Amino acid sequence: MRIGVIGAGAWGTALAQVAAHGGGSVRIWARDPAVAEAINATRCNPLYLPNIALSPSIEAVSDPAAMADMDALLVVTPAQAVGAVLATMPVGSKPLVLCSKGIEAGTRRLVGEVARAIHPAAPIAVLSGPTFAHEVAAGLPTAVTLACEEPELREALSARIAAPHFRPYATDDVTGAEIGGAIKNVLAIGCGVVEGAGLGQNARAALIARGFAEMTRFGLARGGRAETLAGLSGLGDLVLTCSSTASRNFSLGVGLGQGRSAAELLADRRTVAEGAFTAPVLRQAAAEAGVDMPVCDAVCRLLEGAGVSEVIGALLARPLKAEGA
Ligand SMILES: NC(=O)C1=CN([C@@H]2O[C@H](COP(=O)(O)OP(=O)(O)OC[C@H]3O[C@@H](n4cnc5c(N)ncnc54)[C@H](O)[C@@H]3O)[C@@H](O)[C@H]2O)C=CC1
Numbered sequence: 389m390r391i392g393v394i395g396a397g398a399w400g401t402a403l404a405q406v407a408a409h410g411g412g413s414v415r416i417w418a419r420d421p422a423v424a425e426a427i428n429a430t431r432c433n434p435l436y437l438p439n440i441a442l443s444p445s446i447e448a449v450s451d452p453a454a455m456a457d458m459d460a461l462l463v464v465t466p467a468q469a470v471g472a473v474l475a476t477m478p479v480g481s482k483p484l485v486l487c488s489k490g491i492e493a494g495t496r497r498l499v500g501e502v503a504r505a506i507h508p509a510a511p512i513a514v515l516s517g518p519t520f521a522h523e524v525a526a527g528l529p530t531a532v533t534l535a536c537e538e539p540e541l542r543e544a545l546s547a548r549i550a551a552p553h554f555r556p557y558a559t560d561d562v563t564g565a566e567i568g569g570a571i572k573n574v575l576a577i578g579c580g581v582v583e584g585a586g587l588g589q590n591a592r593a594a595l596i597a598r599g600f601a602e603m604t605r606f607g608l609a610r611g612g613r614a615e616t617l618a619g620l621s622g623l624g625d626l627v628l629t630c631s632s633t634a635s636r637n638f639s640l641g642v643g644l645g646q647g648r649s650a651a652e653l654l655a656d657r658r659t660v661a662e663g664a665f666t667a668p669v670l671r672q673a674a675a676e677a678g679v680d681m682p683v684c685d686a687v688c689r690l691l692e693g694a695g696v697s698e699v700i701g702a703l704l705a706r707p708l709k710a711e712g713a
């Protein structure tokens with residue numbers, strides 16, 4: 389199976405490296421021709437994944453037409469760009485494996501819903517889990533959720549993408565897998581705020597647990613399953629990104645917790661912190677679904693510029709409730 393990777397940021401490049409394991413043929417599309425040229429010339433992606441020697445079976449391109457003869461496409465652009473980028477791609481009935489984590493602003497669609505609307509003949513899969521790109525690219529072990537409703541395709545994709553250090557677990561719950569990955573980014577910002585404001589490790593653990601309750605409520609309301617939300621793409625990724633400054637979302641939260649503004653922090657970055665885009669859309673989607681998400685709402689308010697002590701104070705002062713409610 390020839391694998392095409394759409395998006396040559398950190399994660400697209402790391403996934404290309406996984407798919408090239410054992411000499412598998414991989415073509416990676418970069419929006420910026422200079423990135424494609426650098427990968428082909430130096431066998432490295434100096435801008436997005438420095439210090440990783442890329443496999444010789446990875447070829448980089450910047451023309452979407454070059455993806456026409458791939459057998460399956462991994463979609464790895466920032467979530468807000470998936471619709472625009474997929475509209476330029478020769479997809480037809482090729483399987484699309486969605487690896488971006490987010491919800492589209494305006495439409496409130498999950499990335500899979502965006503892809504289905506543009507390429508209705510393409511079968512959809514989702515790959516998501518605890519996967520810092522630099523660790524995966526360096527060959528450190530992890531496990532991921534591979535979600536797809538079609539059993540044969542699910543099996544074929546799992547077999548193609550698996551490597552000794554990269555272990556996919558299969559499910560048919562595409563929605564559950566997508567929702568975990570999107571919401572954990574918002575919660576990671578919240579945990580970064582706790583760290584930046586010096587609120588302590590108890591607070592961070594409490595936020596992870598109550599955040600997971602919100603992720604589960606929203607995921608169930610949108611048709612996902614509890615076991616998926618408690619799996620690698622949900623709880624697994626939540627624990628990873630809520631506990632490490634290697635997470636862009638967590639580190640954005642650290643800056644907010646130290647009193648810096650979201651605008652200032654985001655202006656400094658070339659790489660994407662998806663939670664900043666997902667948070668306001670999630671607030672709308674949660675209201676629409678009638679799901680209470682006070683932690684995610686607090687993250688929204690912090691991104692909008694509300695003060696840390698005011699927001700945390702309001703969160704803690706809400707009426708007491710039962711844990712399972
Ligand atoms: N970096 C990581 O460890 C992981 C990232 N992800 C997800 O993968 C997705 C991509 O993340 P990264 O590769 O880390 O991003 P990145 O920030 O390293 O790179 C983003 C890439 O997308 C391109 N890009 C930016 N705006 C674009 C647009 N409007 N149209 C087309 N291309 C555009 C950039 O040129 C760059 O190649 C995100 O949804 C992220 O949440 C998922 C798992 C791990």
Ligand SMILES: O=C(CO)COP(=O)(O)O
Pocket residue numbers: 489517518519520521573576625628629634635636637638660661662
């Ligand atoms: O999704 C990720 C790890 O699974 C990467 O997290 P950040 O985007 O917060 O760096």
